[in-house]
Amino acid sequence: MGVKNFILTGGEPFLYRRWSELVDACGSDARVVISTNGKHFSEANLAVLSELPQVKEFRTSIDGLATNDIIREGSSYTESLESIRRLGLVFPDRKVMVQTVIYQQNLPEIPLLYQALKDIGIYCWRLSQLWKTIRTERNRNILDFSDYEKMFGFFAEVIRMHQCDSKPFLLRIDNVYYSWIEKEDYSPMDLCGHPCSYNFNFLCVNANGDLIFCPALNVPFASIKNQSVKDAIEGSAWLKDFKDITVQSVGCHGCRYIKICGGGCRADALRWFGTITKIDPNSCCMMPRIEAKILPLLGDEERKAFEALIDQNGLFPAIAGSNIEQAVSSFNKKGGSGDDAQEQTA
Ligand SMILES: C[S@@+](CC[C@H](N)C(=O)[O-])C[C@H]1O[C@@H](n2cnc3c(N)ncnc32)[C@H](O)[C@@H]1O
Ligand code: SF4
Numbered sequence: 218m219g220v221k222n223f224i225l226t227g228g229e230p231f232l233y234r235r236w237s238e239l240v241d242a243c244g245s246d247a248r249v250v251i252s253t254n255g256k257h258f259s260e261a262n263l264a265v266l267s268e269l270p271q272v273k274e275f276r277t278s279i280d281g282l283a284t285n286d287i288i289r290e291g292s293s294y295t296e297s298l299e300s301i302r303r304l305g306l307v308f309p310d311r312k313v314m315v316q317t318v319i320y321q322q323n324l325p326e327i328p329l330l331y332q333a334l335k336d337i338g339i340y341c342w343r344l345s346q347l348w349k350t351i352r353t354e355r356n357r358n359i360l361d362f363s364d365y366e367k368m369f370g371f372f373a374e375v376i377r378m379h380q381c382d383s384k385p386f387l388l389r390i391d392n393v394y395y396s397w398i399e400k401e402d403y404s405p406m407d408l409c410g411h412p413c414s415y416n417f418n419f420l421c422v423n424a425n426g427d428l429i430f431c432p433a434l435n436v437p438f439a440s441i442k443n444q445s446v447k448d449a450i451e452g453s454a455w456l457k458d459f460k461d462i463t464v465q466s467v468g469c470h471g472c473r474y475i476k477i478c479g480g481g482c483r484a485d486a487l488r489w490f491g492t493i494t495k496i497d498p499n500s501c502c503m504m505p506r507i508e509a510k511i512l513p514l515l516g517d518e519e520r521k522a523f524e525a526l527i528d529q530n531g532l533f534p535a536i537a538g539s540n541i542e543q544a545v546s547s548f549n550k551k552g553g554s555g556d557d558a559q560e561q562t563a
Contacts (some may be wrong), residue, residue: 218446220420224250226276226432228424231257237265245271252276252316254289255297263307274312274340277301281323281330288320288359294330302337312340319344321361324371331378334386341387344375346499348433349488363540365502369510376514392482392503394511403522406479408465413483416460420446430459433484434493459483459493468496473531474504477523489545501534502544 223243230236230251243249248271255277266272277297279285285294301313315334319327334342346368347353353360372390379388379396388396406412415421415431422428426442428449429435438456439449450456467480480486481497489498508527512520535553538544 221246222248222250224252226252229254229257231262233424237269240269240272243271247271248273250274250276252278254278254292255300256292258300258304263303266308272311274314275304276314276316276343278316278318279330280318280320281326284320284323284326288322298333298337301334301339305338314341314343315339316343316345318347319368319371320347320359321364321367322359324367327371327375328378331375335382339386341389343389343391344372345391348484363542365506365539369506373510373514376511380514392500393507394514398519400518400522403519403526405476405526406464408475409463411460411462412464412467412479412481428453430456431484433482434487436487462494466494469534471532472534473528474500474508474534475531476526476528478504489541496536498536498545498548499541501536502538502541505533505537 221244225236225239227233230239231253233239240249240251249269251272251274253275277300278289278292279294279297280288282294285292285297301315304311304313317323317327317330331342347360372393375390376388376394376396379385384396388394413431419431420428421431422441423435423437426440427437428439428441428446429437436455438459439453441449444452462483464475464479467486469475469478469480472478478500481500483493483497485497485499486495487493490496512523515523535551536544536548538547
């Protein structure tokens with residue numbers, strides 16, 4: 218099909234014994250990214266990787282310092298940092314991104330982690346929020362980060378630290394801040410277009426052959442185990458319905474953020490309101506805080522470009538709260554279900 222860009226993730230890609238054959242099958246002119254827990258950069262694997270120049274980037278997870286070792290059971294942040302340092306020495310031309318999930322518990326450790334990553338010299342640091350899964354719900358007492366004010370205070374602090382430090386690596390805070398974005402990169406969401414960036418040129422394949430739309434929306438819609446990708450895609454009624462969703466069909470008309478937010482994440486809409494086609498309450502809680510706390514930190518030109526996308530006469534989202542559970546339950550109590558968010562919003 219001419220695919221040249223691959224991200225191998227999991228699960229843990231290095232636990233698949235034939236991982237190198239998989240990389241090889243991507244082609245010598247491909248660009249392969251491996252997303253890994255960072256525990257498998259043994260001498261033997263590094264030797265195999267040196268024969269696979271198409272692996273251009275590694276993404277390694279570290280969720281703080283001591284907290285990392287508790288939450289990512291079996292992982293050691295000191296070993297992970299050492300592996301990243303070694304990767305940089307062995308493969309100076311390949312990129313290393315570190316992925317960190319933010320919890321209430323690891324906040325105090327983040328400045329120290331920042332310093333360690335700066336000293337090692339990584340290419341990009343990605344901070345993200347916890348997605349809700351069965352496992353995270355089961356461990357809710359230790360995996361907690363639902364206080365939006367605290368979260369945005371923290372994001373602003375990290376952004377300021379990074380800016381005052383001449384931006385030693387790229388900083389990406391999912392859905393909140395991308396340090397490399399220039400004013401030219403801001404463009405309005407097409408209201409008649411699809412809300413998801415994964416709609417364009419991505420195909421996610423689970424290890425068992427199931428196709429899913431994106432890693433967060435892990436709803437298998439077809440399988441390529443016994444049919445071609447083309448047949449699987451063309452034959453999926455679910456995919457056809459999903460592709461018919463547009464930004465304006467999500468039900469946020471009148472919202473001041475619609476041209477930036479595009480109605481939010483379909484997986485979050487499903488999680489919190491049980492429906493894929495409607496408004497995303499997490500985005501409703503995040504967008505006003507991005508405007509209040511993050512926008513003032515952008516350079517003049519980027520800030521103006523961002524502000525130009527906000528409808529200053531538009532309404533603030535009807536769904537609001539200090540944490541997601543509170544936002545969802547107060548919206549439901551008001552009579553909203555996620556299905557009638559349009560009326561609530563407008
Ligand atoms: C699913 S893992 C797969 C690759 C590899 N096994 C690893 O540990 O990085 C890819 C990334 O997703 C992150 N991740 C896993 N579950 C998550 C969740 N519930 N919320 C947010 N991020 C999550 C991990 O921390 C990791 O950075
Ligand atoms: S109503 Fe909420 S989900 Fe819709 S565009 Fe506004 S902030 Fe985004």
